[in-house]
Amino acid sequence: MGQESALVQLKQIFIGRPIPSELAHHERLSKTTGLAVLSSDALSSVAYATEEVLRVLVLGGVAATALVTPISAVIAVLLVVVALSYRQTIMAYPAGGGAYIVAKENLGTMYGLVAAASLLVDYILTVAVSVAAGVAALTSAVPRLHDLRVELGLAFVLILMLGNLRGIRESGLIFAAPTYFFIVTLMVLVVVGAFRFFTGAVPPAPEAAVASGGAGVGALGAFLILRAFANGCTAMTGVEAVSNGVPAFKPPEAKNAASTLATMAVLAVTMFMGITLLAHAYHIMPVDNETVVSQLARAVFGGRGAPYYLVQVATMLILVLAANTAYADFPRLASIVARDRFLPRQFMNQGDRLAFSNGIVALSGVAAVLLLVFRGDTHALIPLYMIGVFVSFTLSQSGMVLKWKREATRGWQGHAIFNAVGALLSAIVLVVVAVTKFMEGAWVIVAIIPLLVIWARAVFHHYQKVAEQLSLEDYRPEDLRRNTVVVPVGGIHRAVVEALRYATTLSKDVRAVYVDIDPVATAHTRRAWEQWGQGVPLIVLESPYRSLMEPLLDYIEKVDDERPDDFVTVLLPEFVPRRWWHHLLHNQSALLIKAALLFKRHTVVTSVPFHLKA
């Protein structure tokens, strides 16, 4: 028992004390904390969206980067439209309308599963991308950490995992602080940057940029512009978060959520456009070792002073916070999907935090693998990111259109048009992303989502078959009243005696079975049996082929045939050693016997533990 309580202690240190049921829903979100908690994902993408556009445009020449402004403007408009579209979802689903629920209810289970698969993939990539971008903010400020970026990313994931296993939900403050810190520092950056630009303090573009300018724009292909646009659409990720979290708001929930969404959209558009315009005004070009935001902050604040470091710290913190939101979303969605039997029940929440722990560990594991494979490079991860996001956007908005149409309340057409525009634009972005990013890695996600759906259906099918087999309808239990206990023994010692004593409590019909492969040993065992046999008859089996297993299995078969209305219990002494590697030194034959009898009806194999002290 010493080990057990140590386990409980360890669990409490890392995972935290269990939460009593009554306290689970005690904290409701105000608009202020709601914004902080639910918008970190959407706002944090501002930290890398402009850069992702520039990284593609620069391939068309320095002058082509001027297109960053119109492209970003289009994305900003899209963001507003999608946000308005989601506002409708909030109103229609005050109990929380994630894409899985909306799509399942309105488009059918299949689309629901596609949405769920997309979202689960999306959450994993939120962790990977946000952590990678957070590390980039850090290594931009402290360049000598650049070579450690993979290790730093893994460390962040580990901290997030342990923190979430421990349960970091004590206070809204931990979320509110970094979000508002980021909003304030970024706004200061934009305002100061704009002021210095308009007061003429910005140096003119470098010679090289001007020189190569003319040809660049002309040569830029439409495909490159679409690729740049697709990259920039990362700015739209996270817009859906508020609509998932409606029930967490203080009443009136839907109204509070809707106004939070509006604030978030305004902030995201302002910051995104601000950074984009300034990056262009300050002639910032993407480089490998420093983010665009870091370069911009250096340019605006005149080098690496305190204001610069504040921007970097704020950026890093909100990105880690954005990753953290996935740690709430992934286990929650997995739990909902598992309740519908489309995922293993290990993800289903049934008391404790075990199910959520499984989700947290799964999420961390896959995100860590992604960071390793893509060497912690935000830019390399982006092509994988957006497929899942825009599949779920499209399905969710399409589902809303059908919902309005089906319910046909007064003025439904107006609502439907909003959502239809949202769905259409999301679908267009999805196609653009899938086509332009396919070869860069999007194909992985395009392939994985259907595989996940197929697997989810196989899981469902299995659980359904099991439920049928477990059904009590028309069931009449077999009338098995007795139990023949067979104890295979290889000799006589304390563990055997203890197993025999246990056996005699189970049944009046206990038989010890010994396989004779050495007459001397057999004679010895027979003699010892008289003293130690606990009154159990010793049955000695011949083994012409010196096999231990076959005579035993034949005997069990014979017992079963003799007494078709009996259970047969095969009782094996099992050594429980103190050290893990000692397991390798014992119990092999017990495993073989269990494996051999696993599929035999009315046969139960039981291990009687014998606890070794060393």
Place this chain on the structure above:
Amino acid sequence: MGQESALVQLKQIFIGRPIPSELAHHERLSKTTGLAVLSSDALSSVAYATEEVLRVLVLGGVAATALVTPISAVIAVLLVVVALSYRQTIMAYPAGGGAYIVAKENLGTMYGLVAAASLLVDYILTVAVSVAAGVAALTSAVPRLHDLRVELGLAFVLILMLGNLRGIRESGLIFAAPTYFFIVTLMVLVVVGAFRFFTGAVPPAPEAAVASGGAGVGALGAFLILRAFANGCTAMTGVEAVSNGVPAFKPPEAKNAASTLATMAVLAVTMFMGITLLAHAYHIMPVDNETVVSQLARAVFGGRGAPYYLVQVATMLILVLAANTAYADFPRLASIVARDRFLPRQFMNQGDRLAFSNGIVALSGVAAVLLLVFRGDTHALIPLYMIGVFVSFTLSQSGMVLKWKREATRGWQGHAIFNAVGALLSAIVLVVVAVTKFMEGAWVIVAIIPLLVIWARAVFHHYQKVAEQLSLEDYRPEDLRRNTVVVPVGGIHRAVVEALRYATTLSKDVRAVYVDIDPVATAHTRRAWEQWGQGVPLIVLESPYRSLMEPLLDYIEKVDDERPDDFVTVLLPEFVPRRWWHHLLHNQSALLIKAALLFKRHTVVTSVPFHLKA
């Protein structure tokens, strides 16, 4: 049961039918078959020993390779001395005198374990080296297979493993044929080669060799000569095989074995020196893609004709056969050592062929890893090979010296001197090998042997402690007469009903335990219980923290406290699915409960299988 008989069938196909005890010892070896069976290891090393000497000498310049003859002559003398030394072992240990037994009996357990560890390592390397050399013989004849040598090596190991699991002991012929085939073709090669040399048919050495000649020998360091010598000592590996196999001979066993050993030594020396002298006479230089024997056969037989291919096939076959001897030796030694409790009992032979199968699989696995790591290169494996061989030689011969001295029969001094010379020379070779090959890989073996010995002692210590705890001396079994059966249920369905019915056969005191985390579900379960509860009382536990495990464990603790003289049996329904991955979808809580109760005294956790149809 369908699956079980399929398992038995599969086992019979791959592993063969079990051998009745009476037939186990029916085949005794004549001198002719004895030579074939026991000498393949020793004779086959002729295929690469000369080349290994040349590969080092050539580093000192082409002319330095002239030293191959004197070095080989020294090795040949050593081989004869060691063989004579082993002849004494045969006479003294007619029951079979492997290095483990001789060292343990005469030098003590510790030295016995060092010998055993060395031999087990040696057997593994016999497989790796022989297979690598066999593949080299093949790829020399068919150069376009050269790039596939790792795959070919792994394929050979796989064939050897399956063949040995199947049991290839039907006939001595399978061993006799390749050995005599090799002896005959190699002798023909030597005789024809010598004839052509003496009749002046050999072209003079190439210009380059002559030109660089003068300086080469002089510049050659003593260290290089020692390295070359150490490499050549591979010719001595396998000399001990006959002394291990004495009891397998027809009576008079010792006499037949001794004369077989003498024949083998003569053949090995003749072939080794023949190839060495001819390689020198024919100006053969080691190259990467073709073995020395292959080059020599081409030179002697004038190109790749039938005689050339016969040599290559014979060489390949005897090398595979040599690898095969390790498949008999490794499991046998492991079984002997396991009987002394220094290895896990899984290696101990107790009927069936299971123990030998474990040995065969372990041997194949490690040998395959070596082939992979060393890219199937004989030359790279050689430095690892000889440490184990010469440690066991030295210990075995030293043990014999002490045996003669202890027994002090008439004329023991003469015997002792023979063995003392053998021991001394083996020890010298061991030191030379260890020093000159240390950095090339011998350090691995120098490190592994002590680690294996430490582990073997830990295993022994553990088994001894277990034996003490199992001893019936002064043992009085506790008087536990009753059994309280606790059945944790999460609801009511067929599997639960079947488990309850089984439970009622075990005890009059059965209690079903249900943890209340949802009042609606609890009420539902209570209602269904009236119809389906099988008369077992349903105990509903409160769970303020929504935990399932803790209330259950607390309850079991309480039952145990109430009835200190009872066993407590915790009965869990367990789903047995048809497909392996379905396991992931079930039984997680059963595992947790088992883990939590594993160390609890008088508590037995039993799974009642419920067989799923899909």
